[in-house]
Amino acid sequence: MMLYFISGSKSKQKEMERLCVSHGIQMASTKVEINELQTKNLEELVRDKVKKAFDTLKRPLFVEHTMLQLELETGDMSHFPGALTSIIWEELGEVHFSELFGGKKAKATAMIGYCDGKKIYTFQESVCGSISPVPRGEGGFGWDRIFVPNGQARRQERTFAELELVGKKDEYSMRSAVLKKLGEHIKKEQVREQKQDFRELCKAIKDRRVILFAGAGVSMNLKLPSWGKLISTMAQVCFATEKCRVSRPFCA
Template identity: 30%
Template sequence: MLFVTSNPGKAREAEEILGENVERVDYDYAEIQSGSLVEIAEEGVRDAYGEFGEPCFVDDSGLFIEGVGGFPGPYSSYVYSTLGVDGVLRAIEDVEDRSARFDCAVAYHDGEDVRTFEGTVAGRIAQEPRGDGGFGYDPVFEVKDDDQGRTFAEMSPEEKNAVSHRRRAFESFADRYQQD
């Protein structure tokens, strides 16, 4: 199964969650500017299918911080590459509401239809980065339902994958994919 992503971390997570071999294809598909992760993923998978001509999927994820109107949201990758985690923490240092969520939209194209599957996980933004695991914003995202208040980066890959937004979206995708 082709997973079109330039992020090897996402590919590892997808393979662990889906429980099968995922072939990562590094293709820079056109990413539209939209406030909707679903729209971005759907357009991305259409572009990728046009390039490869075989069933494939993409995912688009975003970190939404409530106290700043959902920033960085669908622009999370760009914000991460320009400001980094430390820049985001500086931007929200005086913000009281640090509640946040990670959303994920997985779009699959089988040659006829585009199907989209979503997942979300609630949490909050830590005061400082913690942990050595994961990637991206994982060191500052404290998972709401974790009794120990750990960030994704403080969890093992298995622990993170058990509760992540990506897991929830990929499980919905896997349920549908196995029915076809």
């Protein structure tokens, strides 16, 4: 299934395309003009964003929003700048942001909003780290040059931008982690839908609304997959009997 990723950022589109390939998601990027809700509540923002995008495009799609949270003097994680990170970032820029908050512990969060046409789902992942006193690295985009994720070897702490240059950003990225959740959800839904379609086909056969011709007119020499197991399974679903034995293989 093809999903549309809605974003006006070419850099984000490019990163998403790479990550989606890694997580088995078929993706196409497009831009939809959306007036983002100004709120501190990340989920409320993302749900509103994906709904507006779907109302316009009317195709299965997803949106993504990232935010930073800075540690308070008490040691608790604040809601600043939170869901309004992009607005604060545009006002301050990376240099002033680093000057003001360099050395502070921080948490980077990514949330995806996905709409399949029936329902909206949200997925969230976070990475803890700190703010670099100065911007570092030539790779990445947004605040990649000032965020240092935890989990790296001592004295080798790199920003997301520096990690991207050596091909290691995805190992620490909250965006990669949340896309993995989306990919897993899509696979589960596809399996569930296939099972439902199978049950509906079996019911149609049982009700004699459908007749299945297995192997009619097809040569065994083509060495196509046997229908034996399929017919046996359908017999159990349709008639709730013990395992059905097929006297000879069927081909289709």
